[in-house]
Amino acid sequence: MDAERRQRLEATTRYDPAEVEARVLATWLEGGYFHPDVSEGDVADPYSIAIPPPNVTGALHMGHALNGSIQDALIRLNRMRGRSTKWAFGTDHAGIATQSVVEKELRAQGISRHEIGREEFVKRVWEWRERYGSTIVEQFKRLGASCDYETERFTLDEGYAKAVYTVFVSLYEKGCIYRDNYLVNWDPGSRSAISDLEVESREVTDTLYSIDYPVEGSDEVLTVATVRPETMLADTAVAVNPDDKRYGAFVGRSAILPLVGRRLPIIADEHVDPEFGTGALKITPGHDPNDFEIGRKHGLEEITVIGEDGRMSAEAGETFAGMSVAEAQKAVVAALRDEGRLRTEESYTHAVPFSHRSGERVEPLISLQWFMRMDELAAPAIEVVERGDVRFTPERWGRVYLDWMRNLRPWCVSRQLWWGHRLPVYYCEECDEVTVAAEEPQRCPACGGALRRDEDVLDTWFSSALWPFAVLGWPGEAPDLQAFYPTDVLVTARDIIFLWVARMVMMGLEFAGDIPFSDVYITSVIQAPDGRRMSKSLGTGIDPLDEIGEHGADAVRFGLYAMSSTQDVRYSAAKVRQGRDLANKMWNASRLVILNAGDAVPEANPARLEDRWILSRLERTVASVTAKLDAYDFAHAALVLYDFFWSELCDWYLEIVKPRLYEGEADLAGSLLHVVERVLALSHPMLPFVTEAIWSELPARERPLVVSPFPLADETRFDDEAEFALGRDIELTRALRRWRDVAGVPAGATLSARLVGEQAPHELVSRLARLDLSGGGGDAIATVGPVEIVAAGAIDVELARQGIDARRTELQAEVERAERKLGNTGFVAKAPPELVESEREKIERHRAELAELGDPT
RNA sequence: GGGCGCGUAGCUCAGUGGGAGAGCGCUCGCUUCACACGCGAGAGGUCGCUGGUUCGAAACCAGCCGCGCCCACCA
16 A cells, blocks of 8 residues: 555545545446446346436425435345346426426516417426426435436437327227316316326315205205305205105205206205205205216206306306305305395315315316226236235235225326427317327328317326336337336335326336336335424425535435334434444444555455354345345344444454454454455445445455445355354453443453453453453452452452442342243243243353352342 | 324334344443544333233234324215
């Protein structure tokens, strides 16, 4: 090692992630290690993941950080195993989200999108994307995510659009996609229809009004209850339960709609609950999902009185037209009161649909939209999960998936937005022909007339559903598709199992001819430290980039792995610090080894007991960490690694062998280099930066760690004997240290002692417990295992005695506990014999130690 | 209304049939020549409650209490 390098290493007593990470990342990217070569066609032993594409508008949040860290660990693990590995990367155009961001920016300049028109607006969004779209890419790199950035895709790029159109046309031709006038969830906020999945229900306290509807040709009334009296203007029937004796006579007659005067047929329908309210239900097919169903069943007229702008339309009549829904409600209630039709008003709390997008209350409206029927595609997608071809981890999410898939309703796929994949649907200006084609047609194929393209765009999730194969180049002869489809695992959060995961399975099976992934790993959701949701608006968000800046990417990754769980967890800054400390520990321990290794060649030399011990512990750790990574158990993988490195390697082994290391023992140095190399490789998937940085300081490394082999546990190194023997000496050392502490022996003082019995402990015991074993004669004031401590100046004899008494009490309690167990005849008869034996052995051992301690004085 | 999950040390979480664990925090002691982002030692828990199964339960079963989430068309 040259002097300059030695000096630099000696001086760097603290691992500095900020300095290291940028440098290491650059070498990875320059080396092209993240980009698999597919030029030869099929690749050997492929491993692939399609990243859940982050929104172009988005900044990296804690969900991405967790999700990205997990995927990266899997990708790096398999890349190091020599598999041909691709982590397909790209961003999502995110329809409404992106359109809103750009609209807001325009509004700040006093421009509305309608002023500049569709074409110009879309152009502006693309410009916006050019300017800011790469932000999130750079942020993933800072995390260390080894995505294939060379083939970055965008869900609105040219090739992707081709995939979307191909799928749309195919589904249309199969009859799965159709246009219909149907009651949809209208989001007045984004002025678009949204799907059922984009609706969230919230508890709202409304007023429940009871209104008298006079029965035609009689003095009687039917009293109906509603929280939305303004929709009565669109009522087209009154319904009662067919078994309801009270109303049997009314069925078939008519009621008169107050304020409007329309005749409403009185119908019987099972849906009406005779127990609720008066048992009579006003039917508004135009503005209520239930009523819509009932209306279609009974062939009722569908009247719409609320427009897409959320205001009362002309249909509502002169008095109310133009009012907002809230104003109309007040006006209707006032009018009813005037007419004496309002019977009661009471407070009523119920679930109300809101738009997940805009946060506004959803207005159910009848609208001409495009729908996708799901039943046909769902059947095979259900089968693959039932068969276990697609496995969920944790398993319970598989059942959630199946429950949803078995109850699918048609999906409204059209959106009244400008930013997105415009429907490949063309209407003839001359005839009724509707043309659906991937390639834009020039003229109407039926009559040659001019064509007008549908104004709507597709739900973003429609294009997302194609991601695993479209990202790899479908449709067409893409080498990546050939090599890497199906992918191995999808890593995502549970909130998009329906929106995304389920639809990918359906589309993958239908269009790519195979499942899109064989595993779905559902990550935990990380909450704010106080247990609330992490969210910008609540001010509870923690920016992973801040954390990376402060503690390093490896620290954040370690923290996230350690936090990850099968349930939701609160963000733990302490776990991130634990990761930071581990990275620092790795750096310093490695520095110790490198600076003292001389010219040693990495090689395991199980010369002495402690060497056999650490080599055994190392291989067991390799086996354990590997198994946990493969089982998606990242928390335990991280913590097992931590325990080995910190406790076994640093606290014990390095402390044990320091004298040998300083003496320049070559075999030892070889072993140490071997252990360091192996543990770095084992850690690399989780802690890529610090391990790569240290790797580059090791002598004669041919390739960077990112493409070096991942260790395979060598079971021939497992050594129960060494583990037992050294474990015993470690326990003895700890007992002696405890005794010193209790006896008030100064930390630096050496204790005079001698050995009793024939079993001599390892040299490490006397050194690490600071004993002078030549303690010859003199009275023993204490016995700790095979060590007799001889009275000397430094010892407070009284304290020592107290310590011994405490130990005696402890042992007596242990003996009693074991005796109690053995006194239980059921235990002796039914418990496994080895367990019973070990209790007997315990009693003997403890009695022996008690005998050594002597009687209380 | 249906379903899922959770309740373990002051805090955040592991542990799912054989003697309660980790990290942080806390206490005591260390300028020990890799690391004070360090080293050594320690205190701290009737494992939500009540019953049951078992030789043995934090773990399995039942009920209850509390918290969270998802799905669902009672106006």
